[in-house]
Amino acid sequence: MSKLWQARFFTTANHLRELPTTQVPEIAFAGRSNAGKSTAINILCNQKGLAFASKTPGRTQHINYFSIGGAHIAQHRKDETKVDEIRALLVDLPGYGYAEVSGSAKLHWQQLLGDYVQQREQLAALVLMMDSRRPFTDLDLQMLQWFAPTGKPVHCILTKVDKLNRNDSTNALRQARTVLASYIDEQGQPFPFTAQLFSALKRVGLEEANDKIIELAGLTEEATQLAMAALTESGADDVNGDKQSI
Numbered sequence: 464m465s466k467l468w469q470a471r472f473f474t475t476a477n478h479l480r481e482l483p484t485t486q487v488p489e490i491a492f493a494g495r496s497n498a499g500k501s502t503a504i505n506i507l508c509n510q511k512g513l514a515f516a517s518k519t520p521g522r523t524q525h526i527n528y529f530s531i532g533g534a535h536i537a538q539h540r541k542d543e544t545k546v547d548e549i550r551a552l553l554v555d556l557p558g559y560g561y562a563e564v565s566g567s568a569k570l571h572w573q574q575l576l577g578d579y580v581q582q583r584e585q586l587a588a589l590v591l592m593m594d595s596r597r598p599f600t601d602l603d604l605q606m607l608q609w610f611a612p613t614g615k616p617v618h619c620i621l622t623k624v625d626k627l628n629r630n631d632s633t634n635a636l637r638q639a640r641t642v643l644a645s646y647i648d649e650q651g652q653p654f655p656f657t658a659q660l661f662s663a664l665k666r667v668g669l670e671e672a673n674d675k676i677i678e679l680a681g682l683t684e685e686a687t688q689l690a691m692a693a694l695t696e697s698g699a700d701d702v703n704g705d706k707q708s709i
């Protein structure tokens with residue numbers, strides 16, 4: 464059972480000032496509307512209705528937060544989430560590029576997205592969802608350009624690969640990796656950008672996506688043990704038993 468299955472709705476934000484004050488790693492999911500983002504989040508978290516998946520694109524115009532930890536899958540869904548036990552947050556960003564969103568609303572969201580990915584310290588990594596038939600549209604490239612200077616990882620998920628034959632999907636992945644490799648920093652070093660193929664429909668790339676997200680969120684067993692060790696150590700150093708500083 465994946466740790467992602469523990470995901471629960473946590474909070475929603477419409478402005479940067481409404482973002483939670485939690486200090487745990489955030490993994491944000493971005494993509495054009497209709498790229499298959501909600502479907503992918505739902506399937507990765509093994510919950511049908513977690514993120515809103517719709518045939519009407521552009522309807523999820525909020526930043527939605529889902530918590531990992533602080534509640535368990537076996538617990539009743541109405542039990543409160545213990546905020547101080549949350550280990551990581553999945554962040555569903557509003558889909559961009561939906562033509563029918565009006566000018567001012569579009570601007571508001573583009574600015575919010577830009578500010579969030581560039582400035583949010585808790586943001587550990589970006590998962591960029593792109594339709595494997597139409598990857599790297601202008602707005603996808605804009606996201607990469609905003610995020611690259613942070614030096615944080617981007618994992619590109621090429622969705623709906625069931626729509627491509629084997630040859631075309633192999634090419635799509637190769638081309639995506641070429642595009643990502645073309646981003647280099649001032650020292651000529653590549654950015655930590657990765658890519659994979661995915662299909663919610665055919666359950667392709669599920670395990671790969673899951674493992675990558677767990678790694679990026681610092682939720683591997685090894686990371687958990689390191690965090691526990693650090694906690695014990697800082698607790699032992701603290702002669703007054705005051706654990707506020709952790």
Ligand SMILES: Nc1nc2c(ncn2[C@@H]2O[C@H](COP(=O)(O)OP(=O)(O)O)[C@@H](O)[C@H]2O)c(=O)[nH]1
Binds near residue numbers: 497
């Ligand atoms: N063929 C196929 N269709 C998909 C897949 N994932 C999502 N879709 C469809 O693509 C449309 C948009 O999906 P949704 O998850 O709402 O996209 P979002 O706007 O990025 O959140 C819906 O009609 C989904 O059923 C997939 O893996 N394969």
Ligand SMILES: [Mg+2]
Binds near residue numbers: 497501502515523558
């Ligand atoms: Mg959606």
